[in-house]
Amino acid sequence: MESSISFSEFDFTNKRRVKRVESFLNSIGLDFPSSIEYFVIAKDGDKLIACGGLDGRVLKGIAVAPQRRGEGLILSVMTHLINIAYSKGVKDLFIFSTPNNIELFENCGFKLIENCDNKIILMENSDKLKLYKERLALHRKDGNTIGSIVMNANPFTLGHQYLAQEAAKRSDWLHLFVVKEDLSEFRFKDRIKLIRQGVSHIENITVHEGSDYIISSATFPTYFIKDKGEVNELHAKLDLSVFRNHLAPALGISHRFVGTEPYCVVTNNYNKNMKKILENPDGKSNPIEVVEIKRVEQDGKAISASRVRELLKRGDFKELEKIVPHTTLEFLKNMQGKQ
Amino acid sequence: MNKIKKSAYAGTLESSDAFVQIEPIEEDEIRVELTSSVEEMYGDDIRELIKSVIKELSISYISVKVQDKGALDYVIKARLQAAILRANEDEKINWDKL
Numbered sequence: 001m002e003s004s005i006s007f008s009e010f011d012f013t014n015k016r017r018v019k020r021v022e023s024f025l026n027s028i029g030l031d032f033p034s035s036i037e038y039f040v041i042a043k044d045g046d047k048l049i050a051c052g053g054l055d056g057r058v059l060k061g062i063a064v065a066p067q068r069r070g071e072g073l074i075l076s077v078m079t080h081l082i083n084i085a086y087s088k089g090v091k092d093l094f095i096f097s098t099p100n101n102i103e104l105f106e107n108c109g110f111k112l113i114e115n116c117d118n119k120i121i122l123m124e125n126s127d128k129l130k131l132y133k134e135r136l137a138l139h140r141k142d143g144n145t146i147g148s149i150v151m152n153a154n155p156f157t158l159g160h161q162y163l164a165q166e167a168a169k170r171s172d173w174l175h176l177f178v179v180k181e182d183l184s185e186f187r188f189k190d191r192i193k194l195i196r197q198g199v200s201h202i203e204n205i206t207v208h209e210g211s212d213y214i215i216s217s218a219t220f221p222t223y224f225i226k227d228k229g230e231v232n233e234l235h236a237k238l239d240l241s242v243f244r245n246h247l248a249p250a251l252g253i254s255h256r257f258v259g260t261e262p263y264c265v266v267t268n269n270y271n272k273n274m275k276k277i278l279e280n281p282d283g284k285s286n287p288i289e290v291v292e293i294k295r296v297e298q299d300g301k302a303i304s305a306s307r308v309r310e311l312l313k314r315g316d317f318k319e320l321e322k323i324v325p326h327t328t329l330e331f332l333k334n335m336q337g338k339q
Numbered sequence: 340m341n342k343i344k345k346s347a348y349a350g351t352l353e354s355s356d357a358f359v360q361i362e363p364i365e366e367d368e369i370r371v372e373l374t375s376s377v378e379e380m381y382g383d384d385i386r387e388l389i390k391s392v393i394k395e396l397s398i399s400y401i402s403v404k405v406q407d408k409g410a411l412d413y414v415i416k417a418r419l420q421a422a423i424l425r426a427n428e429d430e431k432i433n434w435d436k437l
Binding site: 072075076078079082086091106107108109 | 352353360408
């Protein structure tokens with residue numbers, strides 16, 4: 001049988017071709033993943049037989065038509081995708097997939113990071129996780145209760161400060177991770193600066209820069225569009241499994257502290273999953289106890305960063321003063337002054 | 340011994356080819372990470388080959404990752420040389436040396 005396979009690359013602005021990819025994926029029972037920037041397709045004559053996509057550092061939507069599997073098409077698709085990524089200056093890549101594809105992607109140079117519930121896997125093609133763990137391990141402290149907090153702090157409020165203080169009181173040492181992704185209103189650089197200033201009076205604390213492995217667009221893409229309520233539960237579980245099995249052991253973490261979440265459904269669900277995943281007695285690593293600390297209130301309302309952003313829009317510094325530490329207040333005033 | 344200027348790659352993941360990624364590192368060594376479909380038979384030979392190609396070009400401080408899909412020696416050599424030339428953005432290629 002004659003066949004001529006051709007490959008082509010295009011980006012998300014090419015609506016007509018994106019539509020074809022979508023119907024191809026649907027025809028073989030796969031969902032069309034949201035937010036792909038670049039696509040690769042393979043066609044035999046006019047028929048679409050394989051595809052793949054790149055979204056930042058994450059490869060998505062990789063599929064081959066069932067009757068064309070076993071021909072090595074996936075290797076060509078992966079080569080094209082890696083070439084695109086390289087040409088954009090991205091060389092460390094991640095893949096979300098299902099466990100039956102582990103070997104396939106291992107053949108493309110990817111290594112398994114985590115397999116969650118045998119439903120979803122995360123793989124990467126670099127050694128960055130190992131290096132990150134080694135760097136973390138340098139900050140390991142001895143003690144019976146080694147606490148941890150992960151925060152975005154967009155921006156740092158009295159609520160965050162209270163959580164850190166309470167957690168530090170109950171821990172021999174506290175590790176605070178700052179979400180590194182620059183997808184929030186406040187930049188990482190500013191968020192971590194305000195956190196450092198706001199916890200400078202606590203003696204038993206280390207503030208860590210987050211990474212691709214802790215609530216990032218790689219491990220937990222839907223976190224950053226939580227306003228749309230589109231958080232994928234599997235992504236949340238995956239993120240927590242990476243924390244439990246990789247990051248926590250590097251630092252000997254025994255507890256994770258979170259604020260109670262009265263408003264945001266997404267965060268609330270995340271906290272529920274946190275208990276399920278981190279406290280599960282059987283697993284590859286030691287369980288981690290989750291401690292919920294009641295949020296501080298001000299005038300009967302829990303303090304939240306979203307309230308700060310709201311007040312800031314209105315320029316209501318009188319109200320802001322009540323819910324952020326003076327270091328954050330100074331920063332916000334400066335920021336306002338510059339605009 | 341020379342350092343490469345930046346990271347680079349060459350090749351494909353397809354059968355009978357090799358995909359080569361190189362990166363500059365701080366340590367004075369040639370760090371080789373090989374994944375090969377013919378590891379049992381030729382793994383050690385391929386690692387030797389990779390090291391000798393890099394040494395011929397007087398390069399060190401380099402990490403090399405190779406996904407080999409049963410490529411012949413000269414394919415691996417050519418892919419590796421191409422990656423190194425790309426990493427150094429060499430305009431004038433000294434063909435005698437290659």
